[in-house]
Amino acid sequence: MTEEVKLMKGNEAIAHAAIRYGADGYFGYPITPQSEILETLMAEKPWETTGMVVLQAESEVAAINMVYGGAGTGKRVMTSSSSPGISLKQEGISYIAGAELPCLIVNVMRGGPGLGTIQPSQADYFQTVKGGGHGDYRLITLAPSSVQEMADFVGLGFDLAFKYNNPAIILADGIIGQMMEKVVMPPFRPRKTEEEIIAECPWAAQGKPAGRKLNVITSLELDPAIMEENNIRFQAKYRKIEENEVRYEEFHCDDAEYLLIAFGSSARICQKVVENARAEGCKLGLLRPITLWPFPSKIIAQYADKVKGMLSVELNAGQMVEDIRLAVNGKIKVEHFGRLGGIVFTPDEVLAALKEKLF
Amino acid sequence: MKQEIIIAGFGGQGVLSMGKILAYSGLMEGKEVSWMPSYGPEQRGGTANVTVILSDAPISSPILNEYDIAIILNQPSLDKFESKVKKGGILIYDGYGIHTPVKRTDINVYRVDAMDAATEMKNEKAFNMLILGGLLKIVPMVKLENVLLGLKKSLPERHHKLIPMNEAAIKKGMEIIQQVQ
Numbered sequence: 001m002t003e004e005v006k007l008m009k010g011n012e013a014i015a016h017a018a019i020r021y022g023a024d025g026y027f028g029y030p031i032t033p034q035s036e037i038l039e040t041l042m043a044e045k046p047w048e049t050t051g052m053v054v055l056q057a058e059s060e061v062a063a064i065n066m067v068y069g070g071a072g073t074g075k076r077v078m079t080s081s082s083s084p085g086i087s088l089k090q091e092g093i094s095y096i097a098g099a100e101l102p103c104l105i106v107n108v109m110r111g112g113p114g115l116g117t118i119q120p121s122q123a124d125y126f127q128t129v130k131g132g133g134h135g136d137y138r139l140i141t142l143a144p145s146s147v148q149e150m151a152d153f154v155g156l157g158f159d160l161a162f163k164y165n166n167p168a169i170i171l172a173d174g175i176i177g178q179m180m181e182k183v184v185m186p187p188f189r190p191r192k193t194e195e196e197i198i199a200e201c202p203w204a205a206q207g208k209p210a211g212r213k214l215n216v217i218t219s220l221e222l223d224p225a226i227m228e229e230n231n232i233r234f235q236a237k238y239r240k241i242e243e244n245e246v247r248y249e250e251f252h253c254d255d256a257e258y259l260l261i262a263f264g265s266s267a268r269i270c271q272k273v274v275e276n277a278r279a280e281g282c283k284l285g286l287l288r289p290i291t292l293w294p295f296p297s298k299i300i301a302q303y304a305d306k307v308k309g310m311l312s313v314e315l316n317a318g319q320m321v322e323d324i325r326l327a328v329n330g331k332i333k334v335e336h337f338g339r340l341g342g343i344v345f346t347p348d349e350v351l352a353a354l355k356e357k358l359f
Numbered sequence: 360m361k362q363e364i365i366i367a368g369f370g371g372q373g374v375l376s377m378g379k380i381l382a383y384s385g386l387m388e389g390k391e392v393s394w395m396p397s398y399g400p401e402q403r404g405g406t407a408n409v410t411v412i413l414s415d416a417p418i419s420s421p422i423l424n425e426y427d428i429a430i431i432l433n434q435p436s437l438d439k440f441e442s443k444v445k446k447g448g449i450l451i452y453d454g455y456g457i458h459t460p461v462k463r464t465d466i467n468v469y470r471v472d473a474m475d476a477a478t479e480m481k482n483e484k485a486f487n488m489l490i491l492g493g494l495l496k497i498v499p500m501v502k503l504e505n506v507l508l509g510l511k512k513s514l515p516e517r518h519h520k521l522i523p524m525n526e527a528a529i530k531k532g533m534e535i536i537q538q539v540q
Contacts, residue, residue, distance in 0.1 A: 033398060178396055179421050180393070180394035181394075182391065182392060265421075268422075269419075347423070348424045
């Protein structure tokens with residue numbers, strides 16, 4: 001049987017994929033350019049079919065704390081927002097990371113800082129992969145570059161979050177959220193039953209049977225000796241994620257003399273740049289990090305031995321370029337090209353920047 | 360085959376929905392499609408545009424330098440996109456919305472008097488389908504039957520009764536498009 005191909009926006013794909021994945025709850029607050037996630041969920045009424053809860057909270061802060069509560073019971077819960085709203089959620093995200101709970105967060109980025117603009121941007125890279133909230137924690141960060149990946153990364157994000165008891169985030173932007181493309185939806189999965197959750201999440205606050213130790217969900221630990229142990233445990237988990245979960249895609253990298261490195265919508269634009277450059281006889285390749293944390297440092301370091309230079313192409317003032325430079329460690333020239341505040345570069349602008357900065 | 364198209368005009372003219380119908384028609388034809396709207400604080404009277412790509416091969420960038428076809432429905436859109444039509448490409452405009460002549464001489468220019476025809480049909484909602492009909496006459500990138508299937512997919516069910524009117528408008532548009540240069 002062939003699967004049905006649908007045409008939808010990236011935001012709509014996230015909503016449909018969440019229902020199909022068997023998500024238990026979505027808590028959000030509307031903000032452009034991602035409001036279609038909440039709108040689509042409300043229109044689909046999954047509470048009548050799968051029993052998934054969809055709730056428009058009174059604020060972003062309320063929504064992330066509902067996620068915190070739901071995650072504490074072992075449920076598959078998620079929230080979504082755009083840049084300013086994600087800033088509001090940072091305290092909750094830090095608490096969830098500190099309590100080692102799995103959940104899925106979606107950020108469809110827009111131009112900042114402040115309320116900024118509603119146009120696409122990738123300026124929340126630092127916020128997402130370097131912390132955002134307080135404390136030494138990490139978010140598993142997935143960067144979709146197509147509507148298909150918007151759908152696929154809902155399931156992947158939840159799976160990784162539950163594998164490591166850690167929040168995962170889909171870091172998209174206004175282009176991927178608003179554009180329509182073909183998408184094949186993942187198959188329907190039933191929501192986990194209470195019995196399955198109790199069996200799979202022994203840490204969950206699901207009602208204490210006699211004889212079992214109390215499950216306490218908290219990020220608070222006043223004894224610094226224990227808090228240090230907790231942190232050491234987090235760090236060991238992060239090293240394991242870095243070892244096992246790096247994902248990236250290579251596009252014409254085999255014989256490349258120069259490499260573009262770009263994620264999300266920028267990577268789509270850069271594919272066209274590679275096509276155009278190759279038509280001119282320039283051996284250009286594209287490496288697309290799919291996980292921004294863990295970052296594909298190893299493969300980038302390997303390419304530093306093969307290519308003459310790298311250009312980090314981002315819709316920001318130069319954020320991922322710092323991680324590339326750390327990976328390359330001075331071996332070759334690494335430059336950055338970006339447009340700011342909601343302006344999107346064209347393929348021609350990127351190619352011109354490559355020639356100007358690296359040739 | 361790949362068609363890279365920009366449709367630009369005022370909000371409320373049906374720019375985004377015309378793009379959507381074209382994208383759904385491409386989907387029905389088994390093509391790869393991408394539909395990328397300008398999603399600013401657009402409203403009736405503001406400017407709106409959408410980039411639609413139909414292709415036999417996977418589509419890389421949804422953001423383009425230049426276009427094979429520009430469908431221009433008001434003066435600000437002509438000012439913005441005339442220079443971005445590929446050499447030898449196609450520019451289609453609505454005679455009512457454009458006040459200054461097209462300056463480019465290296466592209467093919469067509470005119471559809473869709474606003475006049477819509478007024479004649481006593482149905483201003485037919486406007487964008489008249490334009491779409493004109494486009495399909497010049498570049499038959501999708502079959503009419505697939506456009507009608509696309510309409511069915513993109514319109515909510517309560518509007519399916521409007522499909523015959525849309526079909527009539529598409530056919531009318533095919534009749535009234537004329538080459539300017």
